[in-house]
Amino acid sequence: MENVNKSKKRKKRLSFFQHAKKEAKRGRYGKGSQLDDDTYQYFLRVMQIKPVDFETQEERNVFVNNVFAQLEGQEANCSFNQLASRVIENLIPWVEDEVLRNFGIKFCQDLRPICTDPFASHVLQTLVSNASSRSLSVDNSEQKSLQSLVLQICSYVLNNMEEFVWDTYANHIIRTCLECLSGIPSVSATGQNNSSQKSTLNDVSERTRVEREVPPEYKSLLREYVNRLILWPQLKEMSYDTLTSGLLQTVLYALRAVDEKLCKMFVKKLLNNCFLPGVGKSGECEDKKLPEDAQSIPELFYSEPAVRLMETAIAVSPTTKISTQFYAFIFIGRLIALSKDPLANFAVQRLLANCKCKVEFEAMFDEIADGFESIFSRGNIGVIVNLAQACVRLSTRQSQFIKNLMKALHCSDAEQNSLAYLVLGLVKHEDWKPNKEELSVQLNGSVLLQTMLKFNKPIKIVNSLMEMSASELKNIFCDPKGSHIMDAYMMSEYVGEKSRERMVRKLQGTYVALACSKHGSRALDAIWSAATMKQKLIIMDELAPKDAILNSNQFGHIISGKYGLSLYKYKAEDWKDVQGKEHRKKALFADIIGDVQKDSVK
Structure with missing residues (x-):
């Protein structure tokens, strides 16, 4: 039976274009509004042509303008069709400003059905996002x-906000309008950010970064949105609903970028009306099971939308006072119980990441200190990582952190040489297999070790790394999750020159393998960037005899060219002169670029 299952090949999923073409052969012309066969076939042909493939901008403009000319009089009707809406969305970023304006005027003649349509609503999002970004260009004649087009759309959505916030498609249009009015990156409009860009926008500083200064009219309309929301009696209900919670998070990001005073007022409104114990939405905790030792857990932690909204509120809080209120009213006395919960622990992480008061953090640390092992056992390592990062940021409780972590990992002082291994694998000492070369590096374990290397006294971490064999270190640095450890080790101001020297010598015999590895080569690069001339000579003496191996490898070839391996092999003195000039140049600008090689720990 097992062989039969293996022999069954999984069918390859059809692309959107292939599926649309297949449906057309069956006489089905897409979901939504029905198009005639000729029009549908036309959009299929257009979808096959990618604007980026044109050699000149003039050819691209002719093509895109021609498509929009064909849409004249049918702008809205075509947008209600699944295929046509996808084509229009893809072409809007490439259309000329005048054509975009004319399309927008005709498209927006009747916005109500567009805002609630599953296909046309995406066209509207893309339209308002592109029109907004172009309207902020100082050299734009349009x-x-x-x-005016952006303000028209945003004003209409505002006037109908009471109805639109509860509609799936219209809700996302409101989010796009808020992003456009504040000038922050748009993650709501489709086609505006690829997946890698969206992942960077998870960072609050990136999410609230104003790409261009917006005109006063935009800011005024944004404030009108918020002032109406503040007065809503359903604000508490919105906080506990997945759809509307996402909208309120967008409001917070937009306000943080434009009006900190109003942002503070809105956060306080959420804190007092939605988050404080006893004011949560009833009926949300029927199936929720928190740890047994959780006592008087606020009801908001029973609802994921409310927790996510609170995380955002903590992150955008413009003053330390508000962050302190969140801690005092909601978290204090409950940190261990919340840290052990699969949902609530993320709120604790956000609280720790945004704590700016040393005294307040020390109180948090002291409360969590006894719960290291139970938090570790639950697998919520993110709390421990954020605790370590706060120890670095506020320069406090670092030695206590290491002590509590060793206790949680069942690692005694006599066994501290295994600490790095235990942290990287996130295993307790009794589960450690010292003879096992292949260590399974965990992402959170790697981040935790990198953070601890930034402690004022990371000597225990340094020594435990030095206790590993060269082969074990090589395997770690060739791992995609472990390669960044070398950056932290070589760039930490508290890892001294002697410790770096020990690492360079420890890795002798592995440099060729590192250079020929995708991730190992970047770890080698981290060593090279911080290495002295003496250390570079050690590396080059090992690489030079193996230049043929390096040059035949994709990554080794890059290392060979970057380090000047050929020059070193045949004209070593010339190579030393070149490297000497680079070191002198670096020393000359050390005061400007910052000297990261300080001998603080030997």
């Missing part, structure tokens, strides 16, 4: 007309 600036005023595009601003």
